[in-house]
Amino acid sequence: MVDLRTQYHSLKADIDKAVLDALDATQFILGPNVKQLEEEVSQSLAVPHVISCASGTDALHLALAALGIGPGDEVITTPFTFIATAEAIAYVGATPVFVDIDARTFNLDLAQVRSAITPKTKAVIAVHLFGQPADVHGLMEACCKDNLYLIEDCAQSFGATVGGKPTGGFGVMGCFSFFPSKNLGGYGDGGAVTTLTEAHKQELLALRNHGSHVRYYHDVIGYNSRLDELQAAILRVKLQHIERFNTERRRVAHRYNEKLAGLPVTTPFEDGLGRHVFHQYTILTDHREKISSFLGEKKIASAVYYPVPLHRQKAFGDRFAGLSLPVAESVSQRCLSLPIYPEMTNDQVDEVAAAVRDALRS
Numbered sequence: 272m273v274d275l276r277t278q279y280h281s282l283k284a285d286i287d288k289a290v291l292d293a294l295d296a297t298q299f300i301l302g303p304n305v306k307q308l309e310e311e312v313s314q315s316l317a318v319p320h321v322i323s324c325a326s327g328t329d330a331l332h333l334a335l336a337a338l339g340i341g342p343g344d345e346v347i348t349t350p351f352t353f354i355a356t357a358e359a360i361a362y363v364g365a366t367p368v369f370v371d372i373d374a375r376t377f378n379l380d381l382a383q384v385r386s387a388i389t390p391k392t393k394a395v396i397a398v399h400l401f402g403q404p405a406d407v408h409g410l411m412e413a414c415c416k417d418n419l420y421l422i423e424d425c426a427q428s429f430g431a432t433v434g435g436k437p438t439g440g441f442g443v444m445g446c447f448s449f450f451p452s453k454n455l456g457g458y459g460d461g462g463a464v465t466t467l468t469e470a471h472k473q474e475l476l477a478l479r480n481h482g483s484h485v486r487y488y489h490d491v492i493g494y495n496s497r498l499d500e501l502q503a504a505i506l507r508v509k510l511q512h513i514e515r516f517n518t519e520r521r522r523v524a525h526r527y528n529e530k531l532a533g534l535p536v537t538t539p540f541e542d543g544l545g546r547h548v549f550h551q552y553t554i555l556t557d558h559r560e561k562i563s564s565f566l567g568e569k570k571i572a573s574a575v576y577y578p579v580p581l582h583r584q585k586a587f588g589d590r591f592a593g594l595s596l597p598v599a600e601s602v603s604q605r606c607l608s609l610p611i612y613p614e615m616t617n618d619q620v621d622e623v624a625a626a627v628r629d630a631l632r633s
């Protein structure tokens with residue numbers, strides 16, 4: 272699905288130097304690269320504060336904890352996302368409330384969010400799925416009206432913008448993942464939380480480091496969730512190229528659109544509310560098995576993100592057995608993601624598109 276090797280080789284000299292320099296400096300925990308990465312990401316995303324942490328999952332968990340969300344609180348989110356979005360809600364003991372998605376963008380359906388708000392609702396977690404910004408202005412308005420926190424899950428949307436402003440700067444907090452395959456990915460786990468206020472920043476700084484601002488003085492029970500210095504060094508190199516990476520992803524996506532036109536598949540819908548950065552290129556088709564096995568025979572990868580909506584996951588037992596979310600259920604039956612990464616050449620895109628065409632003919 273992604274070719275991490277080609278990207279590493281194109282940046283090898285800089286990445287190797289950054290890693291070797293960090294090894295030589297031997298400041299492995301909360302060292303200078305972590306601090307500088309936080310500053311550079313805050314510049315890049317035009318947000319006042321960035322607090323790095325150990326993963327995107329932790330970013331979501333720390334955000335909810337810092338906002339004091341816990342047992343008895345409801346958090347509205349989408350069922351069509353990676354499990355981490357809902358795991359974080361469960362970690363703090365709050366109740367996930369799943370509402371259906373928009374059939375074209377796969378992001379939260381604003382009307383469904385509005386009608387799910389109860390006196391117990393404390394927050395909405397909006398995922399910018401596959402790199403397409405959610406309707407942040409609509410969500411901000413809904414959250415403002417009922418005094419809810421809007422938390423953005425930006426794991427798939429580094430560099431996506433709305434009105435020129437990057438995702439992560441709309442909600443009270445934005446949660447990012449630096450998992451290797453993400454648009455800005457390290458060579459291991461990593462994550463970050465963006466926030467607008469100094470008070471939230473201080474909460475997050477303590478929570479990621481054993482509840483401590485001053486070594487061996489612990490104000491709250493926190494976590495060990497720091498970003499690794501070596502990952503920070505690598506991410507600083509890659510951050511310099513993120514604009515180009517995202518532009519190249521858009522090139523690949525638009526070429527797919529062109530080459531798949533006329534086939535009985537639905538190509539990704541861009542709603543025009545913001546700039547889609549195509550973390551995934553996901554089509555809808557009634558012939559998913561046929562296409563994926565045909566691609567497999569040709570040694571072309573494809574993947575189903577996501578085959579089971581979260582309200583149907585075994586992890587939740589029968590808690591949501593009575594809940595029907597027809598759009599998410601239907602999309603999860605028909606979605607298929609094709610390979611996409613910045614270094615993918617036009618010829619490679621054409622080859623995948625031709626294989627999809629042949630699969631549908633066969």
Ligand SMILES: *Cc1c(COP(=O)(O)O)cnc(C)c1O
Pocket residue numbers: 326327328329352353355356398424426427447448449450460461462
């Ligand atoms: C990847 C991802 C996460 C979790 O990030 P990790 O760094 O793997 O913990 C959370 N939410 C979404 C939408 C993701 O795609």
